[in-house]
Amino acid sequence: MKKKVSLITTGGTIASKTIENGLLSSGALTGDELAALCQLPDDIEIRVINLLQLPSMHIDFGKMDYIRKAIEKELLDETVSGIVVTHGTDSLEETAYFLDLTINDPRPIVITGSQRSPHDVGTDVYSNLRNSIFVATDTILSDVGVVVVFNERIYSARYVKKVHASNLQGFESFGYGYLGIIDNDVVSVYQKPIIHETHQLIKEIPRVEIIKCYSGATGMFIDAATQHQVEGIVLEGVGRGQAAPSMVDSIQNALNKGMKIVVTTSAEEGKVYPAYSYLGSAHDLLERGVILGEDYDSKKARIKLAVLLASYEDIDPEYFKK
Template sequence: MQKRIHILAMGGTIAGSANDSSATTGYQAGAVGIVELMAAVPQVKEIAEVTGEQLAAIDSKDITAAEQLQLVSRVRELLLKGDVDGVVITHGTDTMEESAYLLDLVHFADKPVVITGAMRPATALSADGPLNILDAVRVAAADSARDRGVLVVLNNEIHSARLVTKMSTTAVETFQSPVGGAIGAINDGVVVFYHGAELHHLPNALSVSEKLTSQKELPYVPVLYGHSDDDGRLVKLVADEGAKGIVYAGMGNGSIPARVEAELGAAVEQGIVVIRASSSISGMVTKAEASYEEAGFIASGLLNPRKARLLLQVALVCGKSAADLRKFLA
């Protein structure tokens, strides 16, 4: 019996349309609907019983928290259904890693959830979208993909939502996992995983996902990017604007300039949660200066700033403490 895979379309480059088939920029993202996307890959019928729906038709750079929460809610509904064995999501690449990680945080089932996209629009010569969709369905239908959390599949590679990031502005091999590498691949149609599953969803993910379905927005948590001569004025600005948390993307191992450190310390005293992340592409943010620990800053571990932001937002919604966050990120 074939597996039953449901595809959710969110728009993005994979559904992009341009007037010239040689164009890979200047296209309209999300212009091609789910019916056309599925029709371009008739081979999926040989792999699974595939259904689809259009959840959004946006350029992912414009995605809002409300739209991400709608995606969380719909995926939750599908995972709870007995007649769905796996979910595939087509999504724009600019914020794919963020939506993937948000879904991974609240992934409560052993059913695969696979996110894919494309770097070339659907109308382009050598468009990469159709094969990515086919590979995503292959992974979602594979027994070996069960109980692995949310997976990101592009360019014949399988990555974990927690570690993957977009490395290149335009290359089709843009999605990489600098720490750990890809966890698997699709080799001539065969799904292969290199090692066992390592899950990183939040405790009580089912109830956390239910909590998120009642939300229309997420708490204001900006990411501030560290640089030379940073005087910390932006920390004070966002604190005054009502930030509930701050992710500071520092240098190296989450290093923070002294003036910024003072402002972040004042923010913690006001009840604002501060996560210390890094603007570096690779590596783990660990304990560093004793003053950071004394101030109550939380190291982001392996999470990049954008994912640390989402974790903090979800934690704030669910009433998680700073101690809970430290334990989760350790």
């Protein structure tokens, strides 16, 4: 019996063409053109949905939700084994985690892209796409949530991160590792996430901004976010989740106006924890009403805070402990 995979294309380098001066036109190729070059076995049937043809930095929350709806439409077909979404790499990790938080279906959903264009020497387009299709047909990835397939490795959407601007090994999951590999078309999984949470969107996805903390930082950007009535802020703190003391008054003012604020750490590994007691420390921020962002990086925390704000009337800080 044939395995059926829905291939949803959204653009990016994986679908790019070379134009004048050697520059790339992102998202110029269709999914049909890509799939035809993957040399798939006869027992896999591909249904192509050419959804978007955009560079990934043009994909905002509205377009992420558009992709979500397209996936859910495909999943209405019970004969579909899994979904593959092709996406530009620059914001791939953000879209992957958004979909992970908002789609409740046990079948594999795979996000992939490429660091090189289809016509480059040594391109990773066809290996990444082919491997993703094999992952999407394998029941070993059931109930795992959204995964990212890149350079023969399978990553959880929760922890994957783009770590190199151009190298073929463009993605990693610092401190957690990858879930498995694809070797000669065989999918092997070595670990799976213990928790997979999903949330149902009931409101429009709000604006959430990321503001970095650093030595001598002021509250200028927090004040600007407050004036623009942004609904949430992610503070990318340092170490255990500290902010500069000159930011605290602005943080307090934003909290007083009802804004939700999450503090994360800029460190690659480790989590936010109230270990110190001084102005701007994680303990001080927690006492004021800031949510501790555990081991989330700032981009993933932004996605999660936005999804929670769109899913609930009020946010339980415990959601960030998952």
